[in-house]
Amino acid sequence: MKEGPSIAAIAALIGDPARANMLDALMSGRALTAGELAAEAGISPQTASGHLAKLREAGLVLVTSQGRHRYFRLSGPDIAQVLEGLMGIAARTGRTRTRTGPRDPAMRTARLCYDHLAGEWGVRLFDAFVAHGQLASDGEAASLTDQGRRFFAAEGIDMAELDRSRRPLCRACLDWSERRPHLAGALGKAVLDLALRRGYLRRVGENRTLAVTPPGQRALMTWCEEPGGRRLRAVP
Structure with a gap:
C-alpha cells in the first residue's frame, strides 16, 4: 500500500482521545504542566508524558x-486554527453526542481560541x-x-507592528460552536489584547x-451597532 501524505501522521496524533483533550486544554493559550x-x-x-x-x-x-517544572504550549496559532476547524467539522458532520460547541453557556458566549x-x-x-x-x-x-486600518489604529492598535509580524494579518477562523467565522491572525490577537487591556473581557479561571x-457589554454593543464603528473609550 502506498504511504499516505504527511497529514495522515499528524491526524493520527490529534485523533487520539487523550492527546485531543490535552491539545484542547492548550487552546486557552496558557502553558500547562504535564500533570x-x-x-x-x-x-x-x-x-x-508519553503522549506529550x-x-x-x-x-x-x-x-x-x-x-x-516543564510547561507545554501549542507550537503556534496555526495549530489552534486546525483544532477549532476540526471541532467545527465534527459538529457539522454529526460526530458529536451533544449540541455543537461547548456545553457551558459561558464558554459558548465568549472564549479563547488560543x-x-x-x-x-x-x-x-x-x-x-x-x-x-x-x-x-x-x-x-x-x-x-x-477604513479598517484607520479604525483600528485610532483604537490604539499599532498597525505598523502588525505589518512587521510574520503572521497573516487577518484570518477568518471557523467558529466551533457558531459555525461561522471569527477574526484570527495578528489583528485578531490585537483586538483580544485590546479588549482585555481595557477591561471589556476578563479571563475566568484556568480554562x-x-x-x-458590564462596561464591556456596553462598549462591545456600541462597537457592533454603530454604523462605521464608533471609537471605544477605555474603561476607567
Missing part, C-alpha cells in the same frame, strides 16, 4: 523548563467589522480595508472561558 494536562485528559502522569513526547516530536507542542476571541461575541464582532467596512470577507477569507464585563 495539569494529565488531569485534563483523565490519564496518569506517566501516560501523559509524541506531540513534541511532531512539532505540535513546545516545552519550556522553569525551575522544577490567542483570539471566539464564541458568540467573536462571531458578532467579525460580522460587525464586515458590515461597517473595516473588513472585507467572502465568508471564507478576510482582509483589512483602508478558555472569557467573561464580558
